[in-house]
Amino acid sequence: xxxxxxxxxxxxxxxxxxxxxxxxxxxxxxxxxxxxxxxxxxxxxxxxxxxxxxxxxxxxxxxxxxxxxxxxxxxxxxxxxxxxxxxxxxxxxxxxxxxxxxxxxxxxxxxxxxxxxxxxxxxxxxxxxxxxxxxxxxxxxxxxxxxxxxxxxxxxxxxxxxxxxxxxxxxxxxxxxxxxxxxxxxxxxxxxxxxxxxxxxxxxxxxxxxxxxxxxxxxxxxxxxxxxxxxxxxxxxxxxxxxxxxxxxxxxxxxxxxxxxxxxxxxxxxxxxxxxxxxxxxxxxxxxxxxxxxxxxxxxxxxxxxxxxxxxxxxxxxxxxxxxxxxxxxxxxxxxxxxxxxxxxxxxxxxxxxxxxxxxxxxxxxxxxxxxxxxxxxxxxxxxxxxxxxxxxxxxxxxxxxxxxxxxxxxxxxxxxxxxxxxxxxxxxxxxxxxxxxxxxxxxxxxxxxxxxxxxxxxxxxxxxxxxxx
Numbered sequence: 016x017x018x019x020x021x022x023x024x025x026x027x028x029x030x031x032x033x034x035x036x037x038x039x040x041x042x043x044x045x046x047x048x049x050x051x052x053x054x055x056x057x058x059x060x061x062x063x064x065x066x067x068x069x070x071x072x073x074x075x076x077x078x079x080x081x082x083x084x085x086x087x088x089x090x091x092x093x094x095x096x097x098x099x100x101x102x103x104x105x106x107x108x109x110x111x112x113x114x115x116x117x118x119x120x121x122x123x124x125x126x127x128x129x130x131x132x133x134x135x136x137x138x139x140x141x142x143x144x145x146x147x148x149x150x151x152x153x154x155x156x157x158x159x160x161x162x163x164x165x166x167x168x169x170x171x172x173x174x175x176x177x178x179x180x181x182x183x184x185x186x187x188x189x190x191x192x193x194x195x196x197x198x199x200x201x202x203x204x205x206x207x208x209x210x211x212x213x214x215x216x217x218x219x220x221x222x223x224x225x226x227x228x229x230x231x232x233x234x235x236x237x238x239x240x241x242x243x244x245x246x247x248x249x250x251x252x253x254x255x256x257x258x259x260x261x262x263x264x265x266x267x268x269x270x271x272x273x274x275x276x277x278x279x280x281x282x283x284x285x286x287x288x289x290x291x292x293x294x295x296x297x298x299x300x301x302x303x304x305x306x307x308x309x310x311x312x313x314x315x316x317x318x319x320x321x322x323x324x325x326x327x328x329x330x331x332x333x334x335x336x337x338x339x340x341x342x343x344x345x346x347x348x349x350x351x352x353x354x355x356x357x358x359x360x361x362x363x364x365x366x367x368x369x370x371x372x373x374x375x376x377x378x379x380x381x382x383x384x385x386x387x388x389x390x391x392x393x394x395x396x397x398x399x400x401x402x403x404x405x406x407x408x409x410x411x412x413x414x415x416x417x418x419x420x421x422x423x424x425x426x427x428x429x430x431x432x433x434x435x436x437x438x439x440x441x442x443x444x445x446x447x448x449x450x451x452x453x454x455x456x457x458x459x460x461x462x463x464x465x466x467x468x469x470x471x472x473x474x475x476x477x478x479x480x481x482x483x484x485x
Contacts, residue, residue: 026046131387190453306430313349381396389415411452421441
């Protein structure tokens with residue numbers, strides 16, 4: 016979310032930043048709605064002040080037994096009430112239009128981010144191979160993970176499709192264990208060596224939570240929803256909870272009328288969103304809070320299933336585990352002060368890189384350009400792992416500094432040393448995508464006989480198993 020006061024003060028800067036992300040100028044339309052909103056708010060406040068003054072004057076006129084004046088004032092109050100209703104409707108209309116437009120606009124890119132229209136504008140920062148390797152391994156053994164997994168009898172796309180459709184898989188035996196081992200290894204590294212706190216968050220969240228991290232409203236088509244029917248007992252319980260307040264507000268209403276109304280207003284359906292990443296739940300753990308500065312940065316990690324509709328990926332990566340509706344990921348989230356966020360971003364990237372180094376998987380680190388960054392990010396690094404079957408690097412982690420963009424949507428602040436409140440900065444990154452890491456292990460550690468050598472770092476997590484074979 017963007018600071019409307021900052022846009023009022025420097026509209027040119029905002030339009031220039033959005034232009035770097037390929038957007039037309041937006042500030043004039045925002046300020047047009049904002050001006051109409053402020054005009055409507057002022058008109059409503061003026062009408063309310065006049066109504067309050069006239070209401071007091073009615074009492075004075077009645078005390079003087081000036082019936083004519085009292086009647087004139089009551090007519091004026093009735094007219095002012097209509098005026099207040101009209102201006103309130105105008106205020107709500109312009110606020111919705113202004114805020115809807117603001118909510119649809121992406122974060123401003125950091126000045127260090129390179130300009131570019133798509134992934135071709137990204138900049139390679141560094142590459143990493145094993146110490147004894149001159150580069151990525153040759154592609155003499157380049158079977159893809161699907162061929163390898165199915166030949167082992169441990170990767171079943173057909174059974175998953177019969178249950179759930181395309182873009183699902185059932186892992187079995189040692190590949191299921193390998194997935195679990197990868198997640199446990201990543202969590203241990205991040206918690207024991209890098210000081211992240213492990214969290215087991217909810218996987219079902221409400222609208223305002225998805226809005227807070229930027230998934231809603233713009234990316235609604237990429238999300239999965241879940242819902243349940245509210246039981247009659249719950250409906251009655253909620254109605255009874257609201258009854259006292261509603262009855263007190265409607266002093267002239269009969270109790271039976273109030274109860275009927277609150278029952279009709281109680282929701283019969285409860286809607287949720289399945290988290291597309293643990294970032295959503297972890298970041299929102301601090302929503303609507305004022306934090307102490309001293310404990311920051313607050314670093315959290317979680318291993319969760321993630322659910323994405325992949326609405327914009329029709330026809331892409333349809334084979335295998337690269338782009339799934341359900342996948343597993345270890346997420347990293349940091350909550351920092353503005354002064355800490357740049358260094359914390361670099362640190363987060365190093366934490367994610369270390370996973371790939373310990374697994375001895377070749378990778379490169381890319382600084383994303385303006386046209387390839389996510390909606391909430393102001394600066395992003397992608398880690399791309401080498402896949403022999405494709406003969407190229409593929410994304411396995413994305414680490415983003417979101418600045419105060421998400422914090423404004425969540426209303427999350429901290430109290431600084433001077434006692435003033437500021438918005439925190441939020442950061443998130445994959446540490447790593449577990450399914451894609453499993454793909455990379457299968458392809459980079461394959462043997463001529465179709466077996467898979469277990470990376471040294473994972474042998475303790477695999478019960479001492481050094482090779483996966485049929």
